[in-house]
Amino acid sequence: MRIDGRDNLQFRQMEFKLNYLKYPISSVLGVMGNTMVLVSVSFSDNLPDFCKSFGHGWITAEYRLLPSSTPTRNYNPVNSRSQEIKRIIGRALRSAFDVYKFPKHYVIVDCDVLQADGGTRVACINAGFIALVDAFQKLLKNGSISENPLRYLIAAMSFVVEDNQILLDPVYLEDSSADIDLNIVVNSDGAITELQFSAEKKPVNKQILDRIIDISFQKSAEIFDLQVNVLRQGGVEIVKHSSL
Numbered sequence: 001m002r003i004d005g006r007d008n009l010q011f012r013q014m015e016f017k018l019n020y021l022k023y024p025i026s027s028v029l030g031v032m033g034n035t036m037v038l039v040s041v042s043f044s045d046n047l048p049d050f051c052k053s054f055g056h057g058w059i060t061a062e063y064r065l066l067p068s069s070t071p072t073r074n075y076n077p078v079n080s081r082s083q084e085i086k087r088i089i090g091r092a093l094r095s096a097f098d099v100y101k102f103p104k105h106y107v108i109v110d111c112d113v114l115q116a117d118g119g120t121r122v123a124c125i126n127a128g129f130i131a132l133v134d135a136f137q138k139l140l141k142n143g144s145i146s147e148n149p150l151r152y153l154i155a156a157m158s159f160v161v162e163d164n165q166i167l168l169d170p171v172y173l174e175d176s177s178a179d180i181d182l183n184i185v186v187n188s189d190g191a192i193t194e195l196q197f198s199a200e201k202k203p204v205n206k207q208i209l210d211r212i213i214d215i216s217f218q219k220s221a222e223i224f225d226l227q228v229n230v231l232r233q234g235g236v237e238i239v240k241h242s243s244l
Helices: 049-054 080-094 120-141 172-177 206-233
Strands: 014-018 026-032 035-044 058-065 106-115 154-162 165-168 180-187 192-198
Touching: 014 120, 014 206, 026 120, 035 120, 058 080, 058 120, 080 106, 080 120, 080 154, 080 192, 106 120, 120 154, 120 180, 120 206, 154 172, 154 206, 165 206, 180 206, 192 206
Parallel strands: 058 106
Antiparallel strands: 014 026, 026 035, 035 106, 154 165, 154 180, 180 192
16 A cells, blocks of 8 residues: 555646736646646747857756755755756656747746746646647747647656556655656657656566556656646637547
């Protein structure tokens, strides 16, 4: 039995609240168990030079742990770990959109962790995707862009392996003691866009890794359904899964 009583391959309770804040073009409060993140989207015309050279826009992410988000006060909300995580979030989110369809826009996705209990990066990716879809729909409506840049739905998940048992969506205590820690992002076209894992305590064999990847594709449907429902409730209609 897991710490919180879930089955090994069961998500924590997930909830996403669209347009949670007043001022950003889009924002999402994401909750996965006791992990809570607040994601907001801003647009800037100040494109990096490499984007101007190739004629495309850009999506980047920022990631911060608020001081009170952890059991003891976090004195350094922006550190090397935050830098690593923000790059993962940015890459995952960019994979879902065609940057050539918003050539004049520099998109910043700010991810603030309000409460951390494992899986903060995947919560930020899942919430950030919803916020971006909503934001681009608003740009379409006001004429700032002429085409919808959405390519795929994406779903981010975390896993740990402890004594050859695969656990989906671990809480912090499960994550911190596990043999293997893995984060994966898959899209609605049946492909992997991000895969990151460490096996410092015990090497991972191919059978377990293959099993985790298979589970990821199976469980992604739950996240896709939730994302689509949240967007529809917010007035954003998108086609389900692979046929966007």
